[in-house]
Amino acid sequence: MCGIFGYWDRGHRSLSDDALRAMAHALVHRGPDDEGIHHQPARGVAIGNRRLSIIDIGHGHQPFVSDDGQIALVQNGEIFNHVELAAELRAQGVRLDTHSDTEVILRLYELEGIACLKRLNGMFAIAIHDAREDALYLARDRIGVKPLYTLDDGQRVLFGSELKALWPARGGQRRPMDLEAIHHYLSFNYIPAPWTAYEGVRHVMPGTWQKFTRGQHVRTERWWSLASRQEQDHTFEHWSEEFMALLDDATRIRLRADVPFGAFLSGGVDSSTIVGLMARHVKEPVKTFCIGFEDPRYDESAFAQDAADRFGCQHTREVAELNMLDRWPQVLHHLDQPHGDASFLPTLRVSELASKHVKVVLTGDGGDELFAGYDKYAQFFTRNDAAALSQASFERSYFDSISLFSPESKAALYRPEIGRRLAGVDSFCAAAQPWLKEAAHFDRINQALYLDMQLLLSGNNLVKPDRMGMAVSIEARTPFLDWRMMEFAFRSRGHTKLSREGDKKHWFKRAAAPLIGEGLAHRKKQMFTVPVGDWFKGELHSWLRGTLSDSEVISELFEPKAVQAMLDQHRDGQANFTRELRALAALAIWHREAFA
Numbered sequence: 001m002c003g004i005f006g007y008w009d010r011g012h013r014s015l016s017d018d019a020l021r022a023m024a025h026a027l028v029h030r031g032p033d034d035e036g037i038h039h040q041p042a043r044g045v046a047i048g049n050r051r052l053s054i055i056d057i058g059h060g061h062q063p064f065v066s067d068d069g070q071i072a073l074v075q076n077g078e079i080f081n082h083v084e085l086a087a088e089l090r091a092q093g094v095r096l097d098t099h100s101d102t103e104v105i106l107r108l109y110e111l112e113g114i115a116c117l118k119r120l121n122g123m124f125a126i127a128i129h130d131a132r133e134d135a136l137y138l139a140r141d142r143i144g145v146k147p148l149y150t151l152d153d154g155q156r157v158l159f160g161s162e163l164k165a166l167w168p169a170r171g172g173q174r175r176p177m178d179l180e181a182i183h184h185y186l187s188f189n190y191i192p193a194p195w196t197a198y199e200g201v202r203h204v205m206p207g208t209w210q211k212f213t214r215g216q217h218v219r220t221e222r223w224w225s226l227a228s229r230q231e232q233d234h235t236f237e238h239w240s241e242e243f244m245a246l247l248d249d250a251t252r253i254r255l256r257a258d259v260p261f262g263a264f265l266s267g268g269v270d271s272s273t274i275v276g277l278m279a280r281h282v283k284e285p286v287k288t289f290c291i292g293f294e295d296p297r298y299d300e301s302a303f304a305q306d307a308a309d310r311f312g313c314q315h316t317r318e319v320a321e322l323n324m325l326d327r328w329p330q331v332l333h334h335l336d337q338p339h340g341d342a343s344f345l346p347t348l349r350v351s352e353l354a355s356k357h358v359k360v361v362l363t364g365d366g367g368d369e370l371f372a373g374y375d376k377y378a379q380f381f382t383r384n385d386a387a388a389l390s391q392a393s394f395e396r397s398y399f400d401s402i403s404l405f406s407p408e409s410k411a412a413l414y415r416p417e418i419g420r421r422l423a424g425v426d427s428f429c430a431a432a433q434p435w436l437k438e439a440a441h442f443d444r445i446n447q448a449l450y451l452d453m454q455l456l457l458s459g460n461n462l463v464k465p466d467r468m469g470m471a472v473s474i475e476a477r478t479p480f481l482d483w484r485m486m487e488f489a490f491r492s493r494g495h496t497k498l499s500r501e502g503d504k505k506h507w508f509k510r511a512a513a514p515l516i517g518e519g520l521a522h523r524k525k526q527m528f529t530v531p532v533g534d535w536f537k538g539e540l541h542s543w544l545r546g547t548l549s550d551s552e553v554i555s556e557l558f559e560p561k562a563v564q565a566m567l568d569q570h571r572d573g574q575a576n577f578t579r580e581l582r583a584l585a586a587l588a589i590w591h592r593e594a595f596a
Contacts, residue, residue, distance in 0.1 A: 003031050003160070003162065004050075004076045005050075005161065006158075007044075015046060019169050022169075027050045036062045043134075070131045075105060075125065085104050089108070114139065139223075143226070166201065177199070178200075180195065189340040190339050246484050247482075250485055262354060267303025267523075268364065276307075278311075289316050306517075330348075341464070362479060377504065382500075431455065449489075462481075545567055548581075551591065
C-alpha cells in the first residue's frame with residue numbers, strides 16, 4: 001500500500017523538484033516508510049511513490065527501473081499472486097533481484113507490455129513511464145479498490161492517489177467546484193466516478209488503462225469488464241463448494257505480508273467468514289479488532305466477541321464515543337470530497353485501534369454488493385409491482401428507489417439560477433443508465449448489484465477502508481473482491497442471493513454456516529453507523545442549523561427557505577431528513593475546509 005503521483009507534460013516542460021516533493025508530502029500518510037521519485041525534467045515527466053512497506057521491506061524501494069533505464073514503474077497496492085508470477089518468470093530465465101511484487105509487474109511489462117495487467121490478481125493503481133514509446137501509462141485494478149485521479153489541462157497531465165496530491169503542482173491552487181458532480185452527489189450521497197468535486201479532475205476508471213503521448217489524444221482501454229460474465233444454473237451443493245473454495249484461496253493469498261496483520265471483525269456474516277478462513281491458514285491467533293458503543297442499539301461488539309471466541313482470535317475491543325461528529329472535518333480532509341455516509345467516522349475509529357497493533361487488515365467489504373446484503377434490495381424486489389415492470393421502467397424505478405434526492409426535490413432545493421444551469425442534467429441518464437444497459441443481459445437482481453459494483457464501490461464503499469485506513473497508515477485487503485470471486489458471483493443467478501421472500505445472501509449464509517455457526521450466519525444485519533438523525537433533532541440541531549446557514553456553498557446553491565423547511569420538519573418529527581441533511585452538512589464542511 002502506498003501513494004503514487006507524478007506528471008506528464010506534452011511540451012516537455014518540467015515541474016520543479018520542490019513541487020514534486022510537495023506532492024509526495026501530501027501523501028505521506030499513505031506511505032510513511034519511504035519515498036522515491038523518477039524525474040526526467042528534459043522529457044517533462046516524473047513518477048513518484050510514498051511507500052508503506054508491506055512486502056520485501058528492505059528491497060521494495062520504488063520506482064523500479066528497467067536495466068536499460070527506459071522503463072520506470074510505481075504502484076499503489078499489492079499483487080497477491082506475485083509469488084506464483086515470480087516463479088513463472090524465473091522459470092523463463094528472467095532475473096528478479098527482490099521479492100517485491102512491484103518488480104514482478106516491471107518484468108511482466110517488459111515481456112508482455114500493458115497486456116500484463118490481466119495476469120495480476122490484486123488491488124493496484126500503476127504508473128509506467130516507457131521512454132521507448134515516449135508515453136505514460138496509468139492503470140487501475142479491476143473494480144477500483146485503489147484510487148487514481150488525473151487532471152489534464154491539455155498541456156500537462158497530473159496524477160495522484162488522492163486529490164490533495166495534485167494541488168502542489170498548481171502552486172496550491174485547486175480547481176473550481178464541479179457543479180454537475182454536486183448535482184450527482186445529491187442523487188447518490190457520494191460523487192460517482194468518473195466525476196470528482198473539482199472541474200476537470202477525473203478518475204482513471206476501474207478496469208481501464210490510459211496512455212498519454214505528446215499529442216492531445218488520450219488512449220483509454222478497458223482491460224476487464226464484469227459484464228462479460230454469463231449467468232449459469234447451479235445446484236446449491238456445487239455453488240457452495242465453489243464459493244467456499246474461491247473465498248478460501250482469496251483469503252489465503254491476502255495473508256502474504258512481511259508485517260503484522262489482522263482483521264476488522266464486526267460479527268456479521270462477511271467479516272466472520274473471512275476471519276474463520278484466516279484462522280485455517282495461520283499458526284498464531286488471528287488479531288481482530290472492533291469498536292463497541294455503550295448504547296446497545298448501535299453496539300454489535302458482542303457478536304464480534306462470539307466470532308473471535310469461535311476461532312480463537314486475539315481480539316481487541318474498545319468502547320468508543322458514540323458522538324464522533326467533531327471528527328467530521330478530519331474525515332472529509334482525507335476523503336477530499338463530500339460524502340454523506342456517517343460510517344466513515346467509526347471506520348476511522350476502528351482503523352486507529354488496529355493501527356496500534358498491525359499494518360494490514362482483511363475486511364469483508366464487497367460481500368453485500370456481490371451477494372445482495374443490503375435491505376434496499378429486498379425492499380425493492382419484494383414490491384408487488386417489481387416483476388411486472390418493463391425493462392425501462394425497472395431501470396428508472398430502481399434508480400429512484402435508491403436516490404437520496406429525487407429530480408423534483410433537487411429542483412425545488414436549488415436557487416433558480418442554479419436550477420436553470422442544471423436543468424438538462426439527469427443523474428440517472430448520465431451516471432446510472434449506461435451501467436444498467438451494460439448489464440441488461442443479467443437478471444434484474446444482478447443488474448441492481450452490477451450498478452453498485454460499478455458506482456457504489458469505487459464511489460463510496462471502497463473509499464471508506466482505503467482513506468480511513470490510509471489516514472493512519474494501515475492497508476485494507478478485501479478477499480471478496482478477488483477477481484475470481486467477482487466473476488463467480490455474476491455467474492450466479494440473482495435467486496441464489498436474494499430469495500423471493502427477501503432473504504438476503506441466502507445461499508451465502510447457508511454455505512458459511514458450517515464454518516461460522518448458524519447464529520452468526522443468520523443474525524440480522526446491523527449497519528455500522530451512528531445515530532446522526534436523532535442528534536439532528538436534539539443536541540446537535542443548533543450546530544446543524546448554524547453549519548448550513550453559515551455555509552457559502554449552501555447559500556450559493558440552495559434556496560434558504562427550502563433548507564430551513566427541511567431543518568424544521570426534521571426537528572419537529574414531521575419528516576425524516578436524516579440522510580438529506582447529513583449530505584448537505586458534509587457538503588458544507590468539505591467546502592469550508594477545501595476553499596478556506
